[in-house]
Amino acid sequence: MDGNKEPKIYMASLEEILNGEATDIYFKRTKEVLEEAGLADVKVRMEVHLYGNPPEGRNWAVYAGLEEAIALLKGKPFNLYSVPEGTLFIRKMPLMIVEGKYIDFALLEAPLLGLLRFSSSIATKTASLKRVVGNKILLFFGIRALHPAVFPAADRAAFIGGADSISGVLSEKYLGLTPQGTMPHALILVFGDQKEAWKWFAKLYEGKINIVALADTLDDERKEALMAANLLGDKLWGIRLDTPASRRGNMKDIVEEIRWTLDLNGFKHVKIIVSGGLDENSILNLKDLVDGFGVGTSIATAPSVDLSMDIVEIDRGNGWEPYTKRGKLPGAKKVYSCKPLEYYIKYWNDNEIPTCTDKNDKPVNLMKLYLNNGNLVEPLPSLDDIRKYVLSQLQFVK
Template sequence: MKEPQLYIADADSIRSGAVTDIYFVRTRQVLAAKGLCDTYVRAELHAYSLPRGYEWAVFAGLEEALAILRGRRVNVYAMPEGTLFKPMEPLMVIEGPYCEFAELETAILGVLRHETSIATKAARIRLAAGDRTVLFFGLRALHPAIAPMADRAAYIGGCDGVSGIMSERFLGVKPTGTMPHALIIVFGDQVKAWKAFDEVVDETVPRIALTDTFYDERVEALMAAKALGSRLYGVRLDTPSSRRGNMRKIVQEVRWTLDINGFRHVKIFVSGGLDEDEVRELRDIVDGFGVGTSIAFPPSIDISMDIVEVRRGDKWEPIAKRGKLPGFKQVYRCRLLEDYIVPWDAKPPSCPDGSKPKPLLEKVMENGEIIKELPTVHDIRSYVLEQLRAFSQ
């Protein structure tokens, strides 16, 4: 009988190039046979288009990409992780003998595409939520092997908290979350379950009662408030779409009922199948959101890698497949998303307001060694939020 297994790749397999598409292996074989393996190239990573309705995306996954390339005979230039970018802008450039990183393209693109897609969607949810709390509850929508990555990308994109317990080990972010319906169902009684949670769970964890298991949300919210009194921090409404009705009216009923019964301190959190439109519709009447699948499974930011220069002798030749701009490039920023793409050695453009443009790509790896201090996830998140604030100014 076949033994069951987890279909996951370990870190060493990823770094070695074992997680790749077969045509890169065959390409390397051909180049090696013809003495071309050490041909120096510059390969640019970019997204020439974005999902419908997207005007920008959040560059994420750089740290993991560098971890994959570490020790290889390559130099890497990149935008800072967390930078908001537009289509066609080079996000990262790998420079070195092509066979040093040919078989790594699959893994690098997978890392950058997935993290960038999640971080971008989290940033869009962050904007939709305004100043309300946003928590990422999407791990159950993903293969568990990538849970820390998803939490990282969602946090970078602007979520205030994540639910995965491994996030504390990998990211230094304490996980957030209180109780599932299972707890209440096992007890068979909401009040007993809420009180047991209050008695057992560490005092530092906010008492947020799930209030939609057996009865109407308004009824259960009031039951929880009466059961825990001042100890109740908030209630969470996770009503499935099949029973939801008008969620805004449900929240208004819960808020009204809590208020007239003297429980104005109790906050309201909403979760369950939320996306940007629902978040935007409810943000003025709730205190926070738990968002899962829409962030975990976002529209894809289709980053690709293309050779844009090849060194012939002692000169670099700009060359690329049709549809892509050949040549090593720099992106200069005057203000958020007011960017200019120019050849790497070209004179910086002039900003309309007379300010000095900022070059976005900088050298971060030299001969396989990281030469720039990597920011923490907290630093990257702050950088993203700083850029997002510009949209409300």
């Protein structure tokens, strides 16, 4: 054991990511072999797609992480085509085409896929939950389940997917999003008295944020909820329940009991937020009684949207040739959309325009050029616009 070793946080730097050091060793060796073999000038068109099924039985997923992928390739000798960030996509649908010399791209494939898979997985799970939540509030509280290096990226993906707010402090700096949150059990435990904790919290933050009292730390949830309402009155916007699984019993009955008691005592204005171990089924069970849901782990550790990237076309100096490994469709492709989830995939050079199921719909080619030889040529939408785009498509999900 090295007694002089200093502890450190293990994270790649931005410089290491951008210059290709954050990659798999076999990509590094591939580049070295191609250089030695004199194949440095071979050009490829590489396609990002999902050939497996979307997770958790869905027939759709949300495409996210495009802005970061563009940042990775910007200023480098590539053309990048992509469908818009936030597009709901289906199995085998082309999402991105990167065009350039393979030897220039080899070290960047791993970080590019990592960016897209990480954000698409979180955005997809958030959108799935938002479908169930509907017009109720969905809060993302899950960054503590992740490495801190990716906190802003996780908040961004969750917001794109439909979260109404996020909790990371750095998201104001990096994303322009105002973080939201309530209070932890630790605050109440340090005070040793829930009333004192609520009182001091309201004293400091009244008029700045919605005052939400955590109402399950030291006593019965119904008792603490009414205690907070009596103490804070009109200052109290809501109460949050984060009851551990070992103490929950029937959570719906507990919430119903609290709602009834608050209403009976003249506190109909007090909203109820529930957090802790929530998924689509538990939210659906509570939705009629609850005003908002704080979701953490199930979003932060969302099942992976298993995006892959393959050479689909190659130019060895004699022009482009459709060419790929078996099991994949050769040739670069474009995708026409008639409406969300009604897509038609065409070969890159096929100029035939598809016919929509509804003759009133007009097919639109979603595959746009974002980088031309490393230069950004397509304006990037705001986070709000991407989120609205995602939400507008969810109504088409069956």
